[in-house]
């Protein structure tokens with residue numbers, strides 16, 4: 456036998472021995488689930504997420520229905536469908552941490568989302584909090600109003616020319632323009648483009664798409680993530696020549712970044728960059744290099760735009776598909792804002808209980824970040840239903856599954872805003888997992904709930920097009936030409 460044949464045989468034998476160990480002797484072997492995943496989660500994930508186009512979560516749901524609240528979905532990975540466990544592993548001061556292996560495929564190390572070291576994460580979170588606070592977002596209300604009017608103007612143009620409009624692309628452009636203003640200090644201008652796209656947002660999307668194949672082809676994923684950071688870095692460099700010098704040097708030149716952060720060179724400011732480049736922002740904060748800055752900005756652009764636009768698209772979809780809900784919402788809006796000239800502010804809109812309920816229900820069922828989000832069992836181990844789990848095991852949970860858990864939600868798959876008007880609403884609110892919980896919960900939550908998408912754009916869109924064009928019917932099928940409803944549709 457040649458040495459190659461020996462090597463090959465040894466490789467196959469070692470793989471088989473490992474597979475047998477993983478299946479029958481591994482500490483997780485007691486758990487039911489996917490046998491393929493227990494041997495190699497990479498190919499299992501590739502099969503469901505890539506070959507079957509992102510259907511892994513549905514397979515996880517099916518396995519839970521078959522086997523109960525705990526299933527094995529990887530060599531070292533369990534998926535749990537139990538609110539008590541979710542709350543335990545995500546509570547403030549938990550010793551569970553993010554799994555670096557998983558997060559390298561969907562984020563950058565060291566960023567607000569990707570940092571897995573709790574102490575370092577605390578500092579980064581503190582630095583960013585003021586830049587994404589409710590107060591800061593409130594200051595951006597005029598921008599959001601202007602963007603909403605611009606978006607609706609595009610729909611008007613489509614109506615006038617009888618051409619179709621892709622509401623998905625439009626919603627993504629709307630949120631990307633707002634988020635880029637918050638994060639970069641200037642809009643990408645997607646809403647002004649005929650196809651609602653920009654080079655930077657296209658590249659960010661393309662790079663993060665590879666998250667689907669990340670676990671199976673880590674190198675491809677790494678190249679995509681690198682190119683994604685590179686794109687943002689290139690974009691940052693356009694801000695001014697000072698930035699280019701800064702990016703290539705060490706601590707001495709980091710101070711030079713200060714002028715850049717105060718102004719992007721066009722008289723605009725980014726509170727996010729300002730905070731990140733302020734050495735005194737928070738104790739323990741060290742100035743990021745240009746590369747680290749790009750990483751954080753790329754993460755924030757992606758975290759903030761895709762999630763919010765998906766929420767808007769889901770909201771439109773659900774309201775369109777429930778005539779009674781649509782009518783109730785429209786009635787409430789018409790009463791609160793009798794004419795389009797009425798000032799649609801967050802303060803006014805938040806008093807509308809049915810609108811609030813529609814927003815909440817959209818966030819429950821639309822779950823822009825459906826899952827799964829793994830947490831690593833700490834050094835002391837963890838007891839799950841009476842069984843000890845060793846350190847290093849990952850416990851995954853998913854908003855898609857918990858937000859539809861039959862133990863918590865009555866008729867879980869029904870889009871029913873009235874559940875948020877019941878006496879149980881406060882209790883239900885504590886069970887909503889859309890934004891995560893604890894120290895790692897979403898930092899942009901305020902942005903979503905405050906004046907942004909939901910409370911300004913939604914009412915204005917409904918009133919403008921509900922009254923003039925039958926907006927909801929138009930977007931019901933996402934690629935239909937805009938056309939007015941019969942004149943008697945809205946008395």
Ligand code: HEM
Nearest residue numbers: 567568758759762763766823889890891895897898899902
């Ligand atoms: C409907 C919209 C949104 C949803 C559903 C959402 C959901 C989430 C979830 C579930 C997490 C936890 C992720 C994890 O555990 O790995 C998260 C984290 C985060 N989100 Fe959001 N998000 C939304 C919008 C935004 C916006 C607009 C921003 C602002 C730029 C933002 C910034 C962040 C950041 C910085 C984190 C990391 C927080 C940390 O670990 O300290 N998100 N988000």
